[in-house]
Amino acid sequence: MARRGPGALFNVPASTNPGVSxxxxxxxxxxxxxxxxxxxxxxxxxxxxxxxxxxxxxxxxTSSCGACTVLxxxxxxxxxxxxxxxxxxxxVTTIEGLAPEGALHPVQQAFQDNHGLQCGFCTAxxxxxxxxxxxxxxxxxxxxxxxxxxGNLCRCTxxxxxxxxxxxxxxxxx
Amino acid sequence: MIPAAFxxxxxxxxxxxxxxxxxxxxxxxxxAGGMSLIPLMKLRLSTPSVLVDVGRVADxxxxxxxxxxxxxxxxxxxxDIETSDVLAEHCGVLRAVAAQVGDNQVRHRGTIGGSVAHxxxxxxxxxxxxxxxxxxxxxxxxxxxxxxxxxxxxxxxxTALAPDELLTEIRVPxxxxxxxxxxxxxxxxxxxxxxxxxxVTNGATRVALVNMGTTPxxxxxxxxxxxxxxAPADASAHAADGTEPAADLNASPEYRxxxxxxxxxxxxxxxxx
Numbered sequence: 001m002a003r004r005g006p007g008a009l010f011n012v013p014a015s016t017n018p019g020v021s022x023x024x025x026x027x028x029x030x031x032x033x034x035x036x037x038x039x040x041x042x043x044x045x046x047x048x049x050x051x052x053x054x055x056x057x058x059x060x061x062t063s064s065c066g067a068c069t070v071l072x073x074x075x076x077x078x079x080x081x082x083x084x085x086x087x088x089x090x091x092v093t094t095i096e097g098l099a100p101e102g103a104l105h106p107v108q109q110a111f112q113d114n115h116g117l118q119c120g121f122c123t124a125x126x127x128x129x130x131x132x133x134x135x136x137x138x139x140x141x142x143x144x145x146x147x148x149x150x151g152n153l154c155r156c157t158x159x160x161x162x163x164x165x166x167x168x169x170x171x172x173x174x
Numbered sequence: 175m176i177p178a179a180f181x182x183x184x185x186x187x188x189x190x191x192x193x194x195x196x197x198x199x200x201x202x203x204x205x206a207g208g209m210s211l212i213p214l215m216k217l218r219l220s221t222p223s224v225l226v227d228v229g230r231v232a233d234x235x236x237x238x239x240x241x242x243x244x245x246x247x248x249x250x251x252x253x254d255i256e257t258s259d260v261l262a263e264h265c266g267v268l269r270a271v272a273a274q275v276g277d278n279q280v281r282h283r284g285t286i287g288g289s290v291a292h293x294x295x296x297x298x299x300x301x302x303x304x305x306x307x308x309x310x311x312x313x314x315x316x317x318x319x320x321x322x323x324x325x326x327x328x329x330x331x332x333t334a335l336a337p338d339e340l341l342t343e344i345r346v347p348x349x350x351x352x353x354x355x356x357x358x359x360x361x362x363x364x365x366x367x368x369x370x371x372x373x374v375t376n377g378a379t380r381v382a383l384v385n386m387g388t389t390p391x392x393x394x395x396x397x398x399x400x401x402x403x404x405a406p407a408d409a410s411a412h413a414a415d416g417t418e419p420a421a422d423l424n425a426s427p428e429y430r431x432x433x434x435x436x437x438x439x440x441x442x443x444x445x446x447x
Binding site: 076083151 | 175176177178179180181182184205208209212213215216225227229253276277278279280282283363364
C-alpha cells in the first residue's frame with residue numbers, strides 16, 4: 001500500500017502553475033470585502049494589502065508570536081497561518097474594527113490605563129487575543145490570563161502590565 | 175514567507191475530498207485547520223500543487239457517546255475537545271491533552287484528525303491516542319477501514335493512511351474523568367514538548383511518550399513493570415528502554431532519556447491520585 005510519508009511531503013516538485021485565482025468574499029469589520037486572490041494569499045496579507053488594514057502586524061511569520069492575531073467568527077486566530085480563502089464567507093474582526101473611529105474598546109482603554117504597551121508592535125495581536133479570551137472566560141483569574149495569552153509574545157513592555165490590563169478590562173465589563 | 179503556488183479546491187463532503195485526492199494522487203494534500211501544513215508550506219518543505227480544503231465538512235466535527243466507547247470526528251477542533259462535556263465525563267485525558275496543544279489561537283483552528291494524520295512524534299494528541307489504544311477510521315474509494323493506533327504511526331510524518339484516504343473518525347475507550355496525567359516539558363509555553371509522558375489508568379496503566387523517537391511510542395517496559403507489581407518510581411526507570419530519541423538544539427538523546435524517566439514517574443504518580 002502506498003503510504004503518506006515524508007516522500008510525499010517533501011519531494012513533490014514545486015508547481016509551475018501560479019494557482020488559479022479564487023474570488024473570495026468576507027465581512028471585515030462589518031463591511032463586505034470582495035477580491036480575487038491567489039490561493040496562497042495568507043489572511044494577514046489579504047487584510048493588510050487587499051483591505052488596506054495595516055493594524056494587524058506580521059511579526060515572526062511562523063505562528064509563534066501572535067502579532068497577527070485577528071478574530072474569525074469571534075475567535076482568535078493567527079492570520080499568518082491561515083489562507084485568505086479559508087476565511088471566505090466568514091466574519092473577520094481586526095484591531096481597526098473593535099470600536100468606532102475615535103473611540104477605544106474597553107480592552108484598548110485598559111491597555112492605555114495600565115501601561116500595557118510600549119513599542120506597540122505586539123499590541124494589536126495582544127488586544128485581539130485578550131478580547132477572544134474574555135469572550136470565552138469573562139472573569140479570568142490571573143493564571144488564566146497568563147495561560148490565555150501564551151500565544152502572544154511581547155519583547156519590551158513585559159507581561160505584567162498586559163496581564164493587569166486584561167484583568168482590569170474584565171472588571172470594567174462586569 | 176509565501177508558499178509555492180497551488181490550486182485550491184474546497185471539498186463539500188468527505189466523499190468529494192476522496193474523489194479529488196484520487197484524481198491528483200500525491201500532488202494533492204488535505205487541508206483541515208492548517209496548523210501543521212501551512213507552516214511547512216510557508217517554508218516550502220511541502221509544495222502540493224492542489225490543496226483540498228476539508229475545513230468545512232461540518233459533519234466530521236463531533237464528540238459522540240457510542241455506548242462502550244466514544245467517537246470523535248476527525249475535524250473536531252482542539253478547542254471543542256478541551257471544552258467537551260462528554261470527554262470531561264468519559265475521557266478526561268483527551269480533554270486535558272488537547273488543552274496543552276499550542277495556544278488558544280492554534281486550538282481555535284487545529285483539528286484532532288489533522289494532528290493525527292500529520293504524524294509528528296512531537297505532537298501531544300498522537301501519544302495520548304496511542305496510550306488510549308484508539309482506533310482510527312480511514313475512508314477511501316473502496317470504503318472504510320479501521321486502523322489500530324499501534325499500527326498507524328509508521329515513521330517521521332509517516333502514517334498508515336494511503337494518499338487517497340481521509341481520516342474520518344477516532345474511537346477511544348471510556349476511561350472516565352480521572353486516572354490520567356500528561357507531563358509536557360518544554361522551554362516556552364507554546365512550544366512542542368521536548369519530551370512528554372502521558373499515563374492513563376483504566377484497569378491497567380498505559381504510558382506513551384512524546385518526542386522520544388520518529389513516532390509517538392508506548393513505554394511498554396514501564397507497563398510491563400507496573401503489571402508485575404513494580405512501584406511507579408521503579409517502573410519509570412524503564413521509560414527510555416529501547417528508545418532512540420533525536421538530538422536537536424533543545425536536548426541531547428541522553429537528556430531526553432532522563433526526561434522520559436522523570437516525566438513518566440511524575441505522570442504515574444499523578445495518574446494514581
